[in-house]
Amino acid sequence: MSFVIRAATDRDLRPLYEMAKLTGGGFTNLPPDRRALQAKLDRAREAFEREGNGEVADELFVLVLENTETGEVRGTSQIFTHVGKRHPFYSYRLGTLTQHSRELDRTFRAEMLTLTTDLEGASEVGGLFLHPGERAGGLGLLLARSRYLFIAKHRARFGDRVLAELRGIIDEAGGSPFWDGLAGRFFGMNFQEADQFNAVNGHQFIADLMPKHPIYTAMLSESARAVIGLPHPSGRAAMRMLENEGFAFENYVDIFDGGPTMIAQTDRVRSIHDARTSTVVSVGGETGNESLVAAGTLGSFRCTFGCVSPADGGIALSADAAAALKVGPSDTVTHVARL
Template identity: 70%
Template structure:
């Protein structure tokens, strides 16, 4: 139970989002430290919330906020994209193998190649998760991550059958990307930070315009570029484990900018989506088991860490969570064990 809740982002959150974006350290495409780009994200989110529960799957973005209910402080954010690749193509590199056999040498050669693909177009995506460094304890990262799946469970018709999550790749001490320097950077005349900022604010069509379409043999890359293919940024290892716990897997797709892993899952097989239950609040009292609870739809959606006791007549919810979410006996909620 906590005095923190997840809620829909509002216009007045722009400055908070901007302050958090400045703390990311770069390579965080979904949270650029650029106010017009963040403003555009909020506008897209408002439009998505306004489209109604029964709207078909389209290119929507939902921005959620982690708020301390007692102080009103914004301490984290996350994003959900309902279908990637509508506005501009969604590019990935797929790691593959080419096998060749020489009869004369009596040897088989296997070469690893990177192919530019749009295989993941049409998937939903969870991303843009950032938790303020001062709050990285007490399960708030887990609340941010899993509240997205509760939101998906509550609005399942708005999401695709497959879902992906891109993990930030390895960034060096100078803020550069060994993968970018070894592959795309050679064709673009801009460093990783410039390309990343451009992508965050203008989209990645420039990749389609300038990127070579033929496969890249990894043997021809620098050792530093090869070494980071498919590896998450050290700060993203916990996020990768959390995704694996939800049922996401790495299936040889990597980010075209930094080479970080793209994790995928069937939406209905995501653990939190699969295990979410609906219940009515039968009583408000202390004690119980740790859980995540959510209520409301679209812009009224909210979620918090809680303690509950399930019974045939509904659930008993702890008073702190009930107050944080403004819930009372008789209200309907979603819940999932923590």
């Protein structure tokens, strides 16, 4: 069975909607709302159709995972070129204020959350969802790392930093202890309502209502404090993959659920730094290094697993990968070792 990552099109609306209903909430980039999903596909179509690298823009690319035998879409992921260009990109920065009293001979360290737009201009990888029936065979890794090969092939359209927001802790009822303990007190809506509103209408209501002064975490409930910077249990594997790529938690957390924001320098992301572009010399070799292999640009971008081995003047590529990528001898591909 073979899978390929490709650019999303309008015909993917239905499978995207069906997958969105399986996320379980807290997944802002994949809302179970047909109109919001269609808006994402419209925006992605504009990005895929825009040629050239001269203008820095706030663009969205939506990719999907397709079973090449059945044509079924079984996963998706997204890439934002420059966050905060259209609307402010808010995060909480977790910091410490140290104060000392000579009279009491005591030093007090207060942990604080400060609303910030520090990450404006960074690129973002997000919206990754793999159908529960496909969570084997490294397909999550293919979905995640294909985004970095896409960035490598279109480097001028992305920022110098790249971030990934991991979903925070969500309770069994679909609520967020972090939201309930902080923002929910100012918005008059529960987490599910705020999350859905944000997914469909954007962040402006955050700017309108979120308190701008720092929040002392000691003033929050114990349940809210306990989840700051923690990923949802389903996101722990994603966090490890990000760390393997060179991402790190730099004390920025999501303003809705308190989940961690992972950050890396774009050119130091492992899959971008190690990617190589080669000419396909021959097709059919089933031995060599297992790799992620990508071909095409923008709307013709495709990425899959394949075997790559050195050949005189280029590489030999396994037949299944060549078929999935629709390439042959003399075509060029970008590849990186499968970790």
